[in-house]
Amino acid sequence: MADPPAKRPRHALKEPPFPCRHVLAPLVGCSDLAFRLLCRRHGATACYTEMLFADRFVGCADYRERKLQTCAEDAPLVVQFCGTDPATMGRAAALAAPHCAAVDINLGCPLPGAREGGFGAYLLERDRWALVTAMVQAMRRAAPNLPVCCKIRLLPSLADTVEFCRALEAAGVALIAVHGRHRPPADEHRGRRREAADLDAVRACVAAVGVPVLSNGNTQAHEDVARNLAHTGAAGVMSGEGALRNPLLFAPATAAEAGEGGAPSVPQLRRCADEYLALAERHPPESSAVVRSHLMWLLGKSGKSHRCEFEHCGPYSGAQLRLALLDADSLEEFRAVVAAVFGGVS
Numbered sequence: 011m012a013d014p015p016a017k018r019p020r021h022a023l024k025e026p027p028f029p030c031r032h033v034l035a036p037l038v039g040c041s042d043l044a045f046r047l048l049c050r051r052h053g054a055t056a057c058y059t060e061m062l063f064a065d066r067f068v069g070c071a072d073y074r075e076r077k078l079q080t081c082a083e084d085a086p087l088v089v090q091f092c093g094t095d096p097a098t099m100g101r102a103a104a105l106a107a108p109h110c111a112a113v114d115i116n117l118g119c120p121l122p123g124a125r126e127g128g129f130g131a132y133l134l135e136r137d138r139w140a141l142v143t144a145m146v147q148a149m150r151r152a153a154p155n156l157p158v159c160c161k162i163r164l165l166p167s168l169a170d171t172v173e174f175c176r177a178l179e180a181a182g183v184a185l186i187a188v189h190g191r192h193r194p195p196a197d198e199h200r201g202r203r204r205e206a207a208d209l210d211a212v213r214a215c216v217a218a219v220g221v222p223v224l225s226n227g228n229t230q231a232h233e234d235v236a237r238n239l240a241h242t243g244a245a246g247v248m249s250g251e252g253a254l255r256n257p258l259l260f261a262p263a264t265a266a267e268a269g270e271g272g273a274p275s276v277p278q279l280r281r282c283a284d285e286y287l288a289l290a291e292r293h294p295p296e297s298s299a300v301v302r303s304h305l306m307w308l309l310g311k312s313g314k315s316h317r318c319e320f321e322h323c324g325p326y327s328g329a330q331l332r333l334a335l336l337d338a339d340s341l342e343e344f345r346a347v348v349a350a351v352f353g354g355v356s
């Protein structure tokens with residue numbers, strides 16, 4: 011039997027700080043301006059930047075310029091910061107304020123660097139909650155008109171997760187994105203993202219707070235979005251890998267043309283690759299590694315280094331395609347690889 015609709019909290023629900031039904035997740039190395047614009051054209055109602063280091067953002071104008079490229083069409087934009095010092099997080103929020111609709115604190119990064127720095131998902135431990143709420147409050151004080159959001163993972167127990175969401179709400183956050191997975195061991199984060207997200211846990215968070223919650227985890231196809239919202243009652247869905255593999259994920263009009271299981275059709279992928287490369291020409295990403303990474307996601311990369319496979323290789327073997335992408339450096343060279351993979355497809 012279908013689950014009953016998610017229960018809403020009894021207290022008044024707050025308005026989302028930005029249109030948040032279809033949100034592009036923060037993605038290190040992949041949340042460049044060109045990709046955000048591509049996703050916006052195809053249904054994303056808001057986009058996050060990748061995680062920016064608050065201390066570098068505050069201390070280095072060059073870092074700010076490189077990492078926070080934006081333009082008029084790139085709105086609403088949420089700038090995500092990681093850090094552990096309330097004063098620095100406050101200064102970062104004030105510097106970002108003229109360029110964005112909201113700022114966000116990363117409370118989900120599981121990587122070894124986050125463990126060493128004590129940020130990201132390593133702030134979810136109960137003895138660090140006071141520091142997190144102090145950061146939220148410092149950011150709110152430093153940029154009084156700017157909504158402050160948090161992106162969390164699941165804590166070890168559901169009761170803790172819900173209690174933490176309530177603590178964030180009490181500290182004044184405007185929105186909480188809940189990635190419905192636990193923190194994996196720092197060296198195993200990649201494989202774990204493939205595991206199904208715990209949407210029941212997201213639903214419990216939605217029911218526990220009056221601020222809008224975004225449901226994050228495992229939206230691969232357009233149908234997943236509505237299914238996820240119906241199950242969790244969340245204000246919106248945030249997608250990471252799904253959007254990287256299929257930037258048309260949020261667009262209902264293109265879903266009809268999609269292939270098996272909602273995967274994008276080959277002509278759709280070709281158009282996405284061409285459109286991304288055209289946008290990257292107008293808004294050059296920080297390095298060619300960003301372009302390479304997008305093409306690898308679009309071509310359906312799986313596996314690591316020389317053992318990697320692609321869903322779409324054209325005349326190449328997986329290893330040859332990987333080498334061709336590694337050799338390419340200019341947009342012209344990337345275009346040539348895309349043309350070779352897709353041949354006459356248009």
Ligand SMILES: Cc1cc2nc3c(=O)[nH]c(=O)nc-3n(C[C@H](O)[C@H](O)[C@H](O)COP(=O)(O)O)c2cc1C
Pocket residue numbers: 035036037038039040059060061090116117118119161189203226227228229248249250251252
């Ligand atoms: C390439 C990549 C980079 C990521 N970078 C960030 C990041 O900068 N900040 C963050 O909070 N999460 C980051 N994540 C996690 C995603 O935002 C998202 O929470 C996770 O992928 C689960 O959602 P999904 O199942 O839709 O992919 C990253 C994920 C990927 C795949």
